[in-house]
Amino acid sequence: METGIYIWTWLVSAAPSLGPLVLAELVDAWLWTMDTKRGLFASDMKYCGPDAKLRPHLIPGEPEAPPEKDPVEAIIAHRLWLGFFIDRFEVVRHDSIEQLLLLGRMLQGMMKSPTHFSHHPAATGTFFTAMQLGLNFCSCQDQFNLQKCNMGLQLLEDRVYRAALGWFAYAPEFYESPNKSFAQREAQSVSIFVHNLQNTSSTDSGSKPQGREGELNTADQIHPVWGSVDNYATAKEKRKQLLLMLSQNEADRLEVWAQPINTKDTSTFRGKISSDKWIDHCRTAFAVDPRIALSMPMRFPTNATLQSEITQLVQTHILELRTIPEALPFFITPKAVDENSALLQQLPHWAPCSVTQALEFFTSPYKGHPRVMAYVLRVMETYPPETVTFFMPQLVQSLRYDDG
Numbered sequence: 001m002e003t004g005i006y007i008w009t010w011l012v013s014a015a016p017s018l019g020p021l022v023l024a025e026l027v028d029a030w031l032w033t034m035d036t037k038r039g040l041f042a043s044d045m046k047y048c049g050p051d052a053k054l055r056p057h058l059i060p061g062e063p064e065a066p067p068e069k070d071p072v073e074a075i076i077a078h079r080l081w082l083g084f085f086i087d088r089f090e091v092v093r094h095d096s097i098e099q100l101l102l103l104g105r106m107l108q109g110m111m112k113s114p115t116h117f118s119h120h121p122a123a124t125g126t127f128f129t130a131m132q133l134g135l136n137f138c139s140c141q142d143q144f145n146l147q148k149c150n151m152g153l154q155l156l157e158d159r160v161y162r163a164a165l166g167w168f169a170y171a172p173e174f175y176e177s178p179n180k181s182f183a184q185r186e187a188q189s190v191s192i193f194v195h196n197l198q199n200t201s202s203t204d205s206g207s208k209p210q211g212r213e214g215e216l217n218t219a220d221q222i223h224p225v226w227g228s229v230d231n232y233a234t235a236k237e238k239r240k241q242l243l244l245m246l247s248q249n250e251a252d253r254l255e256v257w258a259q260p261i262n263t264k265d266t267s268t269f270r271g272k273i274s275s276d277k278w279i280d281h282c283r284t285a286f287a288v289d290p291r292i293a294l295s296m297p298m299r300f301p302t303n304a305t306l307q308s309e310i311t312q313l314v315q316t317h318i319l320e321l322r323t324i325p326e327a328l329p330f331f332i333t334p335k336a337v338d339e340n341s342a343l344l345q346q347l348p349h350w351a352p353c354s355v356t357q358a359l360e361f362f363t364s365p366y367k368g369h370p371r372v373m374a375y376v377l378r379v380m381e382t383y384p385p386e387t388v389t390f391f392m393p394q395l396v397q398s399l400r401y402d403d404g
Contacts, residue, residue, distance in 0.1 A: 001077040005084045012088070020098045023088060027106040030081070034109065034116060039074035040126050042118045060325050060354045072122045072177075079126040086133055093140055100140065104156070107134050111159035114166030114289075121175035122182075124254065125189035127167060128247070132193050134160035135200055158225040161239055162288070168246045169291035171298045174257050183258035190251040197244055226288070238284045245273070245281060249299055275305045282309045290317070294326045318346055325353035332372060334365035347375040352382045359391060362398035 008026065012019045034041045085103065092099040110116070111134060117127055138157040177183060223229045255262070273281075286293040293310055300306055314321060314330040321327040328350065331343045348371075352358075358379040361372050380388050388395075 001080045005080060008084060009087070019088075019092070019096065020102065023099050023102050026081075026085075027102050030085075030106055031109045033078070039071070039078040040118055040123055040130065041116050042071055042074070042120070043116055045071060045118060045120065058354055058356055060352060060357075071118070071120055072175075075118065075120060075123045075126055079129065082126065082129050082133065086129075086136075089133065089136065100137075103137060104152070107137055108152075108156060108159075110134075111156060111163050114163040117163065117166070119167075119170050119173075121173040122177070122186075124167075124175075124250070125186035128164075128190045128193040131160055131164045132189075132196060134163075135196060139200065155224065158223070158236075161236075161243060162225050164243055164247070165239065165285075165288050165292055168250075168285075168299075169289050169295055171295055172250070172253060183254065187251060187254035187258045190247060190254055194244065194247045194251050197240070197247065235284075235287075238280065239288065242281050242284045242288075246296075246299070253299075278303060278305045279309050282306055282313065286310075286313050286317075290314075290321055290324060291326070294324065294330075315343060318343060322346065322349050323351045325351050325357070328353055328357065332361065332366070334367075337366050337369045337372065340369075344369065344371040347371050348378075350375060352379045355379070355383060355387060355391060359394050359398070362395070362401065364401045368402055368404070 008022055012022055033039060037044060085106070088099065089103055092103075110130065117123070134156065138153050138160065140153070175183075175186075223232070226235065229235055282293055282296065285296060290313075293313065296306055297303070297310065311330045314327050318327075318331060331341075332347075335341075336343055358376045361376050366372050
């Protein structure tokens with residue numbers, strides 16, 4: 001990739017007339033890596049990070065074997081390649097509508113689904129650099145040559161926001177690299193994204209999605225990215241504030257991982273978030289994707305306001321969450337067991353959780369409630385016998401709470 005970038009840069013500098021031709025080929029190649037799920041787009045790869053190696057039973061499903069080829073090399077190749085695209089964008093943004101539209105095609109293809117991206121912890125910097133390129137491209141709307149594409153740019157900006165928020169739908173992880181500067185570069189990439197997001201004025205933030213002007217019927221209010229929207233401008237600002245808060249937390253977390261003994265405290269310069277604001281963030285996250293809200297307590301484990309609001313949201317929208325095992329602790333509680341809550345009737349339809357979470361429901365606070373026990377046994381049956389046998393000591397211990 002380094003050699004390729006060297007050649008392409010030389011070529012477009014020596015013969016600018018070849019710029020559109022080279023860029024068209026590279027955009028096609030980039031979209032091909034997305035279709036074939038390589039590097040930054042290896043979205044189906046679940047085995048990543050120290051947690052997967054050390055504590056595989058914390059993750060629902062059978063642990064996967066590590067990939068034969070190190071996925072980090074492909075992610076770094078994508079990072080280098082993105083640097084080339086960013087350089088080209090800065091060169092052509094003022095004078096080549098043709099090349100700008102090619103980059104727009106690449107970004108539209110890349111952002112059309114938030115599930116395209118890898119969740120590997122080593123991809124953090126590359127992912128946020130890609131989001132940064134998307135926001136930079138959307139800022140071109142003020143230029144004379146892209147004014148006709150205003151609606152397309154608004155849609156692209158919404159897709160960038162949706163993809164960026166999708167990063168936070170998973171538990172935070174760390175990547176330990178033999179290269180000392182790798183962690184620092186990752187933290188820096190997220191910090192740059194946060195800085196630019198703070199200084200970005202949304203693309204026509206007062207605008208409405210196409211077809212909303214008359215508001216004659218409810219179908220007009222369905223946004224292609226966000227679905228049903230009551231007040232587009234207000235909701236957009238809330239999503240931006242949520243993304244800022246989560247990205248800032250990610251940047252701080254990676255900064256500490258890169259420099260654990262750094263005594264400079266950056267968090268003191270930021271305002272404290274009120275309880276009402278936390279509730280607002282939580283509701284916004286839940287509206288975008290319940291997984292984002294359910295992952296927030298892993299990032300802010302001591303926040304009681306967040307816990308209680310998510311519990312309320314889960315119990316209100318329980319029918320929509322059956323495929324998400326992470327929602328279980330928010331409605332299977334000792335209190336729900338004592339009261340024989342109607343919420344426990346949802347368990348026969350719930351997706352299987354991890355073995356370790358299932359074992360927790362065997363403990364005394366859950367008092368062997370028949371619905372909970374039936375769910376736990378169903379979870380155990382989804383795993384191979386050798387996986388369950390590994391936990392035989394815990395299963396034997398759990399018999400002390402089994403009156404039957």
